[in-house]
Amino acid sequence: MKKANIVVIGGGTGLSVLLRGLKTFPVDISAIVTVADDGGSSGRLRKELKIPPPGDVRNVLVALAEVEPLVEKLFQHRFENGSGLSGHSLGNLLLAGMTSITGDFARGVQEISRVLNVKGKVFPAANEEIVLHAELADGSFVEGESRIPLAGQQIKRVFLEPSNPEPLQETIYALENADLIVLGPGSLYTSIIPNLLVPQISQVIKNSKAWKVYICNVMTQPGETDEFTAGDHVQAIYNHVDNLHLNSIIVNKQTIPFSYGQRYAEEGATVVSVDEERLQKMGLEIVGDDLLYFDNYYLRHDALKLSQRLVSML
Template identity: 55%
Template sequence: MRWFLKLLYPGLGIKRWLLLMFFSLLVVIAAILALILGLPNIRGQAGLYYQYVLEVFGPRPWWLILFLLAGAAIFIFSGYRFLRSLLRGLAPREKTVDALYQSRHLKRGPKIVVIGGGTGQSVLLRGLKEYTSNITAVVTVADDGGSSGQLRGELGMPPPGDIRNCLVALADTEPLLETLFQYRFKQGDSLGGHSFGNLFLAAMSQILGFTDAVKASGKVLAIRGKVLPVTEENLKLKAICTDGEEIYGESNIGLIPKPISRLELVPQGSKALPEVLEAIAGADAIVVGPGSLYTSLLPNLLVDGVVDAITASKAVKMYVCNIMTQVQETRSFTAAEHLEVISRHVGTNLFDYIIVNKQPIGDELLQRYAEEGAEPVAIDWDRLRKTGTRVLAADLLQPGQVAWHNPQTLAKIVLGKAVSHSRNASRLLDNLLLEARLGKKSPE
C-alpha cells in the first residue's frame, strides 16, 4: 500500500492522470449499465437522476453511446499519459527504448553457441550481443597462469579469467561496473596481479559453487546471453610433442618451441556441463574460435560429450581462424592446418565453414609481428577444399595496433549464415528483420 501512496506525492505528474482514468472509467461503466438495463428500470437515487436526464435528452440511446465512446477515449488517453509519465520517471527515453528493444527483438534473435576462450572469444561476443541475446559462451577451464592459476591452485576452483572476460564482453550495464570487473590490483603481495572480477568470482564460488557463481555474476552485469564453463571438473592440459616429450600445463604449452603431436586432458573422461550440451543441441549456429588452437579451443572439444553434441546438432557450424599465427603453438600454420589438427583430435571434420581474413595487414604492424615470430595465416585454398569445409574469406581486420578481428564484421558473417540456414518458419519475420539490419550479404 505504501508504494501506491508514494504515487500521490506532489510533482510526479501522475495523480491527474490517475484521477482522470478513474472518472472516465465510471462514465464508461454507467453508460454500459444504462444501455444494458435501460433507463426506466434503474431504481433509487440513480433512477431519479436518469429520469431527469431522460426528460432533457429524450429516450433515444444515442447520447449514451456518445458518453460511452467519450469515456473510453478519455480513459485510453489518460492511461497513455500515465504510463508515459511513469516510464519517464523510471529511465530516460533512450534507455527505455533500449530496454524494450532488448527484451523483445534481441530475445528473438538466433541462438548462437560460441566455444573457445581467451581474447578472441570475447571479441566475437561483443559483436554478437548487438543483434541477439540468445548467446551461450562455452569457455575453457584449463588456464593455469597468472591470477587465474593462483586462485585455482589456492582455492581448488576452475580458473575464472576467461569467464570473467566473456561476462564483461556480454555485459549490458554501466561502464563503471565493467571497468571494476576488469580492474587489476598493481600493489600488495597478496592482491598484486589479481583482477577484481577474478576475486569476485572466487568469493561467489565459495558461497554458491563455481557454475552458479558464474550465473549470479551474469545477473550482476546484466549480460546478454549466458556464460558457461565447459565442465565443472578441474582440468589440466598435457601436450605430447613430435619428439615424444610431454609438457604439462596451459601456461607451459604456450611456450614450447617444438611442434605438438597431440593434446590430452588430465584427467581424461571429464564430463561436459549438461547445460552446454543442451545449448549446442538447440543452437542455430555453433562457432569455434577465434583463439589459441591448443590452449583455448581444443580443450573444449576434448571434453566428453561436446563433439558428439556438435555432430548431432542441426546448427550451421563455423570455425573462425586466427588472423595471425602464434609464435609457439601455430608457427607457420596455414588455415587448413588448423582444421586438420582439430580433425585429427576429434576424429571428424566438424565444420561447414571456415572464416578467414583476406585483408592485407599494414607494413608497420606486419613488421612488429614478424619481430615476434608471427605472420598472417595463409589461405591455402586447394588444401582447404580437400577438408570439405567451405571458405568464407572477408576483410576482418579491426583498425588499431593489433591484428584482431573486427567484432561487428565477424558477428555479421556468423549471424548471416545462422539466418540463411534457419528452418524455423515461426521466426521468418524476425530473420527478415535481422537480415535487413545486417545489411551487406555475407561472403560466399
C-alpha cells in the same frame, strides 16, 4: 518469432572480441569457455582454492555485460600493490568469492551473470579443475596451458587430465538447440581444442544439425601454430575429434600493413596463409572478407563485421 541460437566455443581475447559484436544482434548467445588456464591470477586462484580458473570466463562475462563502463572497469581492475592482492583482477576474486558462497563454480558464474546483466549465457566447459597436457613432436610431454607455447616445439596433440570431465547439462542443452556453432577465434591448442576434448561436448557437436563454422586466426601463434596454414588449423581440430565435420571457415582477406607485419614478425608470428584448394577438398565453404580492426599495437577481428558474417549464415 523465435530468436536464432548461436553457441560460441573458445577462450582468450578472441572470444571476448567476437561476443562484443554478437551481443548487438537479435540472437540468443551461449558461450562455452575453456577452463584450462593456469597462468597469472587465474592460476594462483586455481591452485589455492582448487576451483576452475576464472580469467577467460571473467573476460567473456564482461564482453556480454550490459552495465555502465565504470562497472566493467571495476570488474577488470587488476591490483598492483599488496603482497596477496598484487596481480589479481577484482573480477577473478568476485568469481572465486561467489564460487565459495554457492559451493559451485558454474552456479557462481550464473549469479555474477545476473549482477552484470549479461546478455546471453556463459558456461565453463567443465565444472571442475582440469589440466591441459601436450605431447610434443620429439615425444616429450608438457603439463599446463601456460607452459605449452613456451616449449619451443611443434605440438603433436593436447589432452586433458582428467580425460573425461563432466560438462554442465545446460551446455549440452545449448548445443542440442543451436542453429549455429562457432569455434574461435583464439589460440588453437590452448583455447579452442580443450573445449572439444570434453567427450560429451564433442559428441553433441558431431551429432548436431547446426551449421558449424571455424573462425581462423589471422596470424600464427609462436610456440603453437608456427607456419600453420588455414588448412593446418582445421586439420589439427580434426586430429583431436574424430568424425567432426565443419561446414565453413571464415578467413581474413585484408592486407596487413607493413608496420604491423613487422611487429608480429619480431615476435615470431606470420600471416596465416589460406590454402583454398585444400580447404575445398576438406569440404569447407570458404568465407573471405576484410575483417580487421587495428588497435595501437595488435590486429583484432572487427567484432561487428565478423558478427554480421555469422548472423548471415543463419
